[in-house]
Amino acid sequence: MQDAPPLLEVRDLTVRFGDVVAADGVSMEVHAGETLAVVGESGSGKSVTAMSVLGLIPEPPGETTSGEIWWRGGADGDAIDLLAQPEKRMRRVRGAQIAMIFQEPMTSLNPVYTIGDQITEAVLLHRDVSPGEAEGVARDALQAVGVADPAARLHEYPHQASGGMRQRYMIAMALACRPRLLLADEPTTALDVTIQAQILGLLRTLQAERGMAVMLITHDLGVVAENADRVVVMQGGRVLEVAGVDELFADPRHPYTRGLLAAMPRLGHTPERLPTVPAGAALDRREGACLQEVEAGHFVRS
Numbered sequence: 001m002q003d004a005p006p007l008l009e010v011r012d013l014t015v016r017f018g019d020v021v022a023a024d025g026v027s028m029e030v031h032a033g034e035t036l037a038v039v040g041e042s043g044s045g046k047s048v049t050a051m052s053v054l055g056l057i058p059e060p061p062g063e064t065t066s067g068e069i070w071w072r073g074g075a076d077g078d079a080i081d082l083l084a085q086p087e088k089r090m091r092r093v094r095g096a097q098i099a100m101i102f103q104e105p106m107t108s109l110n111p112v113y114t115i116g117d118q119i120t121e122a123v124l125l126h127r128d129v130s131p132g133e134a135e136g137v138a139r140d141a142l143q144a145v146g147v148a149d150p151a152a153r154l155h156e157y158p159h160q161a162s163g164g165m166r167q168r169y170m171i172a173m174a175l176a177c178r179p180r181l182l183l184a185d186e187p188t189t190a191l192d193v194t195i196q197a198q199i200l201g202l203l204r205t206l207q208a209e210r211g212m213a214v215m216l217i218t219h220d221l222g223v224v225a226e227n228a229d230r231v232v233v234m235q236g237g238r239v240l241e242v243a244g245v246d247e248l249f250a251d252p253r254h255p256y257t258r259g260l261l262a263a264m265p266r267l268g269h270t271p272e273r274l275p276t277v278p279a280g281a282a283l284d285r286r287e288g289a290c291l292q293e294v295e296a297g298h299f300v301r302s
């Protein structure tokens with residue numbers, strides 16, 4: 001799979017918000033059909049990287065000062081640099097080819113329209129179908145995410161649904177357009193553990209059925225272990241390490257990653273956020289060999 005050129009290739013992305021360098025020379029790749037987990041503490045630049053892929057960095061105050069984001073998921077398979085596309089072209093990519101789901105479904109769902117109207121509208125915007133067909137697609141999308149009695153649910157408003165159900169609606173809406181890549185930004189963090197497992201299981205199934213790639217942004221290493229093929233570790237806007245999931249857990253190379261794994265919660269004690277682990281001078285002195293590699297770039301395996 002990984003001999004083919006990557007579906008998405010972020011190269012040397014730098015995004016600033018005033019003095020804050022939110023992404024600092026970030027590079028990562030997502031291959032067709034894989035799940036790439038992006039982990040790191042709060043503020044490490046995970047969301048900013050995903051928002052850049054969709055051209056959603058608010059400028060100003062944000063400013064993209066370097067980088068290219070190559071996308072090969074269009075109908076013709078040609079590589080286009082998403083950072084260089086006009087907004088009109090991005091509107092065709094966003095939703096149709098690359099979809100995004102968030103921790104808080106109300107970010108995506110509009111409270112004043114029914115679920116059916118919202119999914120149907122998204123389908124009509126991005127797929128070449130009639131209004132009648134779009135409603136059928138919406139019903140099928142709800143069914144695919146495990147919603148019972150989808151025909152009735154089409155008439156429901158977001159506030160009438162539970163948190164887990166809203167999450168399913170958001171996923172249904174994102175997947176109804178059959179994107180090649182799903183950016184999932186902490187999609188289950190707000191949900192209780194059982195619903196979280198159900199939703200992640202559902203995503204895995206749909207992904208396998210459709211060959212969709214997923215960029216899974218999370219601070220939860222348990223979720224990474226269960227769901228990822230490869231992992232990118234970020235801190236302070238930088239990529240510190242890239243590895244296959246088994247390698248990362250068995251043999252973390254960067255001291256920061258080792259710290260994260262050492263701090264991994266025992267079963268039943270999931271912290272709200274990853275603890276902050278110093279990656280600065282104190283660790284670097286003890287890890288001289290690592291430091292040289294960090295200066296040369298970041299740790300990349302596989």
Ligand SMILES: Nc1ncnc2c1ncn2[C@@H]1O[C@H](COP(=O)(O)OP(=O)(O)OP(=O)(O)O)[C@@H](O)[C@H]1O
Pocket residue numbers: 017020021022023040041042043044045046047048049058061219
């Ligand atoms: N719209 C914005 N205006 C100003 N600063 C921003 C904005 N968006 C992000 N930042 C800053 O960019 C940095 C990276 O933020 P980002 O949201 O990517 O972190 P994250 O790793 O996704 O963290 P979290 O897990 O908390 O979502 C942070 O310092 C954040 O404050």
